[in-house]
Amino acid sequence: MKYFIDQLQQKIEEKDSRICVGLDPHLEMMPENVLAAELLEDIETNQKEIADSVLKFNQNLIDAVADMTAVVKPQMAFYEKLGVPGMECLWQTIAYAKTKDLIVLLDGKRNDIGSTAGAYAEAYLENKKIGVDSITINPYLGSDGVLPFLENKEKGAFALLRTSNPSAVDLQDLKLDDGRTVYQAVGDFLQDLGRDYLGECGYSNLAAVVGATYPKELKEIRSQLDSVFFLIPGFGAQGGGAADIKAGFDEDGRGAVVNSSRGINFAYRQEEYSYFGAENYAKAARAAAEKMKKEINDVLK
Numbered sequence: 001m002k003y004f005i006d007q008l009q010q011k012i013e014e015k016d017s018r019i020c021v022g023l024d025p026h027l028e029m030m031p032e033n034v035l036a037a038e039l040l041e042d043i044e045t046n047q048k049e050i051a052d053s054v055l056k057f058n059q060n061l062i063d064a065v066a067d068m069t070a071v072v073k074p075q076m077a078f079y080e081k082l083g084v085p086g087m088e089c090l091w092q093t094i095a096y097a098k099t100k101d102l103i104v105l106l107d108g109k110r111n112d113i114g115s116t117a118g119a120y121a122e123a124y125l126e127n128k129k130i131g132v133d134s135i136t137i138n139p140y141l142g143s144d145g146v147l148p149f150l151e152n153k154e155k156g157a158f159a160l161l162r163t164s165n166p167s168a169v170d171l172q173d174l175k176l177d178d179g180r181t182v183y184q185a186v187g188d189f190l191q192d193l194g195r196d197y198l199g200e201c202g203y204s205n206l207a208a209v210v211g212a213t214y215p216k217e218l219k220e221i222r223s224q225l226d227s228v229f230f231l232i233p234g235f236g237a238q239g240g241g242a243a244d245i246k247a248g249f250d251e252d253g254r255g256a257v258v259n260s261s262r263g264i265n266f267a268y269r270q271e272e273y274s275y276f277g278a279e280n281y282a283k284a285a286r287a288a289a290e291k292m293k294k295e296i297n298d299v300l301k
């Protein structure tokens with residue numbers, strides 16, 4: 001039995017890549033040759049056709065980046081939007097990623113009271129037919145809502161710690177009586193809880209999400225938490241760059257992966273990669289992923 005976090009760290013090292021490729025099919029950004037725009041005029045009626053197109057899109061993206069990423073992160077909202085066919089598409093996307101030996105981080109930001117959190121863990125992490133390796137969770141219900149996601153040591157959970165969005169400050173930066181911010185308290189909570197789930201690599205199966213868009217906080221959180229692995233979203237489309245995420249890694253360049261979704265999925269829409277053309281969206285995605293991988297490795301040298 002190999003701990004989730006050791007499987008992840010090993011794959012990162014094998015591929016020498018610290019990127020996480022989000023699979024976020026924003027329908028309005030899809031290439032016309034994959035998804036005809038008129039189908040979007042009535043999404044509910046056309047769910048099946050749209051979901052079939054999204055699956056093809058995802059499979060081509062996965063083929064394009066599989067050798068240079070350890071992990072892919074499908075964001076559930078985009079699939080839920082497409083009803084039952086959307087969920088089929090999600091499961092098939094996950095199954096396809098597993099055929100390429102990728103780690104799948106399902107982005108569902110789940111949680112609830114203990115018994116319901118247990119049902120979520122069973123639904124995703126314990127489902128024998130769906131090869132999900134880890135899931136994003138919300139830690140605000142406290143330990144009984146988090147522990148069910150850690151029961152199986154081959155699986156992992158990424159808890160929201162300091163998010164990348166502009167409104168992250170509204171609640172997460174509030175000061176507590178003991179002088180810590182809410183997010184610092186969440187960090188301490190996650191590190192303490194995660195100590196029972198430490199892998200050989202020194203990091204825990206209970207990981208955390210810290211946005212790339214707040215480099216000062218990222219640096220501070222990294223120095224606060226030495227056994228919590230980070231998912232760092234917000235690279236690219238949200239404005240984060242390689243210099244911003246550097247401090248999220250430890251001195252050996254371990255302990256984090258950086259997510260980009262739109263910046264890779266829809267690279268063909270960016271001026272830099274527009275020469276590929278919409279029909280070569282997968283090649284454009286590969287070029288964007290390659291650049292991101294290199295930028296991160298270079299900044300960590």
Ligand SMILES: O=C(O)c1cc(=O)[nH]c(=O)n1[C@@H]1O[C@H](COP(=O)(O)O)[C@@H](O)[C@H]1O
Nearest residue numbers: 075136163164209211233237238260261262
């Ligand atoms: O948990 C996440 O993945 C997440 C947390 C966070 O603080 N910020 C954040 O952007 N994300 C997710 O990361 C992805 C970012 O997408 P892009 O901005 O297109 O790269 C989306 O799927 C978000 O849901």
